[in-house]
Amino acid sequence: MFEGRVALVTGGTRGIGAAITECLVESGASVAAGYSRGKENAEQFVKRLGTNGSRVTVHQGRVDDVDDCNRVVKEVMDRFGRIDYLVNNAGITVDKTVRKMTVDDWRQVLDVNLSGAFQMTKALLEHMIERGSGRIVNISSVIGETGNVGQANYAASKAGLFGFTKSLALEMAQRGITVNCVAPGFIETEMVAAIPEPVLAKVVEKIPQRRLGRPEEVARVVRFLLEDESSYITGAVYSINGGLDM
Amino acid sequence: MDSLPFAQRVGIVTGGSRGIGGAITTLLAEDGATVAVLGLPEDRERAHRLASLLNGAASRLHFYETDVAVYNRCQEAVAAVLREHGRIDFLVNNAGITRDHTVRKMTVEEWEAVLRVNLSGPFFMIKAVLDTMIQQEYGRIVNISSVVGEAGNFGQANYAAAKAGLIGLTKTVALEVAKRGITVNAVAPGFIDTDMTRAMPLAAIENAIEQTPGQRLGRPEEVAEVVRFLLDERSGYITGAVYNINGGWYM
Ligand SMILES: NC(=O)c1ccc[n+]([C@@H]2O[C@H](COP(=O)([O-])OP(=O)(O)OC[C@H]3O[C@@H](n4cnc5c(N)ncnc54)[C@H](OP(=O)(O)O)[C@@H]3O)[C@@H](O)[C@H]2O)c1
Ligand SMILES: NC(=O)c1ccc[n+]([C@@H]2O[C@H](COP(=O)([O-])OP(=O)(O)OC[C@H]3O[C@@H](n4cnc5c(N)ncnc54)[C@H](O)[C@@H]3O)[C@@H](O)[C@H]2O)c1
Numbered sequence: 400m401f402e403g404r405v406a407l408v409t410g411g412t413r414g415i416g417a418a419i420t421e422c423l424v425e426s427g428a429s430v431a432a433g434y435s436r437g438k439e440n441a442e443q444f445v446k447r448l449g450t451n452g453s454r455v456t457v458h459q460g461r462v463d464d465v466d467d468c469n470r471v472v473k474e475v476m477d478r479f480g481r482i483d484y485l486v487n488n489a490g491i492t493v494d495k496t497v498r499k500m501t502v503d504d505w506r507q508v509l510d511v512n513l514s515g516a517f518q519m520t521k522a523l524l525e526h527m528i529e530r531g532s533g534r535i536v537n538i539s540s541v542i543g544e545t546g547n548v549g550q551a552n553y554a555a556s557k558a559g560l561f562g563f564t565k566s567l568a569l570e571m572a573q574r575g576i577t578v579n580c581v582a583p584g585f586i587e588t589e590m591v592a593a594i595p596e597p598v599l600a601k602v603v604e605k606i607p608q609r610r611l612g613r614p615e616e617v618a619r620v621v622r623f624l625l626e627d628e629s630s631y632i633t634g635a636v637y638s639i640n641g642g643l644d645m
Numbered sequence: 646m647d648s649l650p651f652a653q654r655v656g657i658v659t660g661g662s663r664g665i666g667g668a669i670t671t672l673l674a675e676d677g678a679t680v681a682v683l684g685l686p687e688d689r690e691r692a693h694r695l696a697s698l699l700n701g702a703a704s705r706l707h708f709y710e711t712d713v714a715v716y717n718r719c720q721e722a723v724a725a726v727l728r729e730h731g732r733i734d735f736l737v738n739n740a741g742i743t744r745d746h747t748v749r750k751m752t753v754e755e756w757e758a759v760l761r762v763n764l765s766g767p768f769f770m771i772k773a774v775l776d777t778m779i780q781q782e783y784g785r786i787v788n789i790s791s792v793v794g795e796a797g798n799f800g801q802a803n804y805a806a807a808k809a810g811l812i813g814l815t816k817t818v819a820l821e822v823a824k825r826g827i828t829v830n831a832v833a834p835g836f837i838d839t840d841m842t843r844a845m846p847l848a849a850i851e852n853a854i855e856q857t858p859g860q861r862l863g864r865p866e867e868v869a870e871v872v873r874f875l876l877d878e879r880s881g882y883i884t885g886a887v888y889n890i891n892g893g894w895y896m
Pocket of ligand 2: 659662790791
């Protein structure tokens, strides 16, 4: 389906990002997967993909660092010559109630989750415009719509992605580039594993389907939005949350 | 044929003989599903013509003359599908009509006609299939709402109310059956090139295109792709969602 196409997935070697990388590689794409600190994990990930790993490269770089963003995009262009899809998936949480949250905690999350998406987009937008085609998918979160105790910074960053997505979608509407959000609910990854067990049990209780989602389930939605046939979908938010937030 | 993604699946598409519904029927039947098309008397001929165009899937399309605005008819159609095909895996509530007038000029009959087909119809159909899906512990329901249900539209108070109501129905049923293997979602298209939009005055169509950032109408096949995605067995964690496809018309 995606033969000859090239995707750049930030945070693409772990959790949801890794599932996206795998899903796109299985569909024929070449994938450049970004990571920041987990070098060993990234290398093991490529190994685990087996023969499919020949179409996957990993790139170290912080999305909250403009120079890193530009360098990573250049690395990918040098290696593959084109970038068709950008998936802004890299994200972090630093949970505290606003009373206890430091300005630094606030900034750190905004820098990675929101400014990171902007900077990565900037780094390759001209390339997509020149080619007259492209797909950008931003991984937001149900929390961006509902808010959550202890996640003011995270919720603000994820709600911010909606505004960013919709504005960019408007700006790119006549240039063959679609920009959409996928908003997952609670998905079984290390990010959720960090939630204390009793808190997590309460979370699951609140999900109408009474289960966490799987990274692969989110990856399918991303892949759908990247398809050529999805060109009329832009500025949209596709939720996948087991009924959590409607 | 067993390798097709919807092999052995049986489902219903209301108003599935033309326009968006026709495209949904085509995709699903060509993907292996047995599709029961529900429609008005004038849809019978169209359904047969559609079947003859299907790529090797003509025998999987079955027409049931059914006015979805009448609950008894819905029950009868569902009973017939069950009798003839044994199960119901998916339901697409697609049948819809417009009766456009500004509220000042809109008659009570026009209001009620649109509410009955576009909102009560889906409720009747859901009610008619739900027990079966609960017994199967599996089901996929997709309601075709509209961008107009979210944004409103001049001259479409009845249509906008019905389509917004459909989103409320979607989310409520999604909650009620969340633990039973059944998902319920809505697809909200923007302006799509079908008989429904061809009936609009030319100036209104030009205006709609003008207002669409993508500067074109959508195609029925593009909407059908979203519906098929949601009907897939692997989309089980998506429920109570509204998936827009509108070229950026409404965000
Ligand atoms: N899990 C959920 O329930 C859930 C729900 C809704 C939304 N999301 C969103 O989905 C995305 C992925 O989440 P996940 O659960 O897969 O998280 P995860 O397992 O913690 O993975 C996060 C990824 O982001 C990368 N990353 C972190 N900081 C970075 C930085 N400054 N620059 C570049 N990359 C960085 C990490 O790279 P390293 O491996 O190098 O650390 C890692 O690959 C996030 O945006 C998250 O907010 C998750
Ligand atoms: N065309 C658009 O721009 C657009 C945009 C958003 C949403 N929609 C929605 O998509 C759906 C399909 O629209 P379309 O453009 O394909 O319309 P269409 O007019 O081409 O087809 C509608 C079908 O529904 C059938 N139908 C009407 N009343 C019925 C009844 N009482 N019982 C059974 N069948 C009945 C018709 O006979 C026809 O086959 C509708 O619900 C519509 O509101 C359309």
